[in-house]
Amino acid sequence: MFLSWHGYLPKKKDQMKAPRIKAANEISIIIPVKNNQQGVNLFFKSFFKTHKSEQFPSEILIVDNPGFTTYIPPKFVNGSTEIRVMQCDTIGPASARNMGWRVARSEWILFTDSDCIPTSTWLTGYLEASDESIGYAGHISSFGQDVISRYYESQRILLPSCYSKEGTTYPDYLITANALVWKKALEEIGGFNDAIKIAAGEDIDLGFRLREIGDLSFAPNSLVYHNFDDGLLGFIKRFKRYGKGNRTLSKIYSLNMRPRDIKPKEKTLTNSVLSYIQYLSLLWGYRFG
Numbered sequence: 001m002f003l004s005w006h007g008y009l010p011k012k013k014d015q016m017k018a019p020r021i022k023a024a025n026e027i028s029i030i031i032p033v034k035n036n037q038q039g040v041n042l043f044f045k046s047f048f049k050t051h052k053s054e055q056f057p058s059e060i061l062i063v064d065n066p067g068f069t070t071y072i073p074p075k076f077v078n079g080s081t082e083i084r085v086m087q088c089d090t091i092g093p094a095s096a097r098n099m100g101w102r103v104a105r106s107e108w109i110l111f112t113d114s115d116c117i118p119t120s121t122w123l124t125g126y127l128e129a130s131d132e133s134i135g136y137a138g139h140i141s142s143f144g145q146d147v148i149s150r151y152y153e154s155q156r157i158l159l160p161s162c163y164s165k166e167g168t169t170y171p172d173y174l175i176t177a178n179a180l181v182w183k184k185a186l187e188e189i190g191g192f193n194d195a196i197k198i199a200a201g202e203d204i205d206l207g208f209r210l211r212e213i214g215d216l217s218f219a220p221n222s223l224v225y226h227n228f229d230d231g232l233l234g235f236i237k238r239f240k241r242y243g244k245g246n247r248t249l250s251k252i253y254s255l256n257m258r259p260r261d262i263k264p265k266e267k268t269l270t271n272s273v274l275s276y277i278q279y280l281s282l283l284w285g286y287r288f289g
Helices: 037-050 095-102 124-129 147-154 183-189 200-211 231-253 270-286
Strands: 027-033 061-063 082-087 107-114 116-118 135-142 163-164 168-171 178-182 216-226
Touching: 027 037, 027 178, 037 116, 061 095, 082 095, 107 183, 116 231, 124 135, 124 216, 135 147, 135 231, 147 231, 168 216, 178 183, 178 200, 178 216, 183 200, 200 216, 200 231, 231 270
Parallel strands: 027 061, 027 107, 061 082, 135 216
Antiparallel strands: 107 178, 116 216, 135 178, 163 168
16 A cells, blocks of 8 residues: 555554564464355365474464354364354454454464465464564465466565665565564554454554554565455455555544555556556545545
């Protein structure tokens, strides 16, 4: 959502330092789900294919939104790691994630989404990156090779913007398709903002508030794939939602986040068309919700 354009700098209230992460079983995975059983099935199929038992987390918590019933296919319930499904009565991924991390038993909370597909380095990448940061931004790549998926990749839409300090690059915020956060830091700031009811801006807001009490770092070797299989209509709906999220963040942080012209980083006719559609969709969401 290009917040780095606006130069927002959180004001430090504290400088919490987290312990280093020594093993994958110190991590609980939280996945909010809204009517995406197919995505959940693909997630677990890939997870158990790419991870050995010593790489398993403490638990995987699926948090369902109201009105939907997600289930875990029996072939994935093998006792090797605990998997639970919970029902969240409050609408929105922010509320679902809050419900998940608050009951999680581990010191570290790994957030992802039901349209994400884990790789073998998903958890180990965080172990490699571990320092004293309170949150980490993992890497996210497109799963498909269609023109829209490649556009997401070329525009770096899947990754947070960043800033540099003393020669090191840090994330401006987190994207919860792949983000690891220290549970004590979540407790300190109260978790996600439940007032944000859509999947847009709630993770950026979380990242900003985390930066007020500690540091965020990149974990470049922690990789998940994001499955964008909803075509052009999904593309438009997603950026309309992001535009609405920008408007919400504008109000919270008193920023002018009206969408600006978007230029393709890889100049092709297709990318030029998609960048214009992206801009119009963002503007639509920002102005009209």
